[in-house]
Amino acid sequence: MSKKDLYRPNVAMIIVSESYPHKKEIFLAQRNDLLDVWQFPQGGIDEGEEIVEALFRELKEEIGTDMVEVIAEFPEWISYDFPPRIAQSMRPFIGQTQRYFLVKLQEGATIDINTKHPEFCDYKFVTADEALSLSASFKKDVYASVINYFKEEGLL
Template sequence: MTHNLFYRPNVAAIIVSSEYPETKQIFIAERTDLEGVWQFPQGGIDEGESSEEALFRELKEEIGTKKVEIIAEYPDWIAYDFPPHIAAKMAPYAGQKQRYYLVRLKPGAKIDLDTKHPEFKRYRFVGVDELFDHIAHFKKAVYEQVISHFRAKGYL
């Protein structure tokens, strides 16, 4: 990461099912614009918006519900660089700096990907170890860092 570049403030949600902690499976969704690329819901933090406000707004926009409870928050911002083909579309940003939240779906929450601007075409819950088989290469290091932190804290 080059520190004189711009990084877009962003929030990301690691969602566990309402059966957590008995079942520790994580929500991932396949992007509509990239075949076979799965990720956590995430999105930009708007001017004047807290990261928690952005979290709930982005969940509603991307998966049709904000009925979650926050279990934990990663303690630091984490940044990653976009690959060149994505950076060209995201100028002036070289990448994103993110706040990660571990959240649990509330009982009865309904996931609906048919939102106003669908970003995902399908979703599933996977085991923690299976997660890394599906994630875009440029996000793996960040995902591994965050998942390792939540595992070490006993959450996953």
């Protein structure tokens, strides 16, 4: 297995509220399996699945709606390693390589984290700086890179 194959292909999304761009508040969800870990929705890309297909499927699976408008895409894959406590359950992968999207909730979209297989127990909308301060340490560098890119583009 090559080093590239050790990273699980993944799609992740920074979701802004329907009040965007007037309010630049970002959706952040608290995992139900890791104490006090907040993150952006994300999920694996199935074999043969297009990235954008995975984006909309994961939105529906994780927050109960796919009623979003894609605003922008981070221009490259970005990776991180799993910490040891997570790596054991994710074998053979040692981390994830992700494609990030900035998406806006459409007017009337309803978030429901009580999905068929809930991953989150709570959510809130926060500033970009709050998202960075609440995120898991092993994801901070990735989050900072993506958020800073979207800020530099004038989107956040």
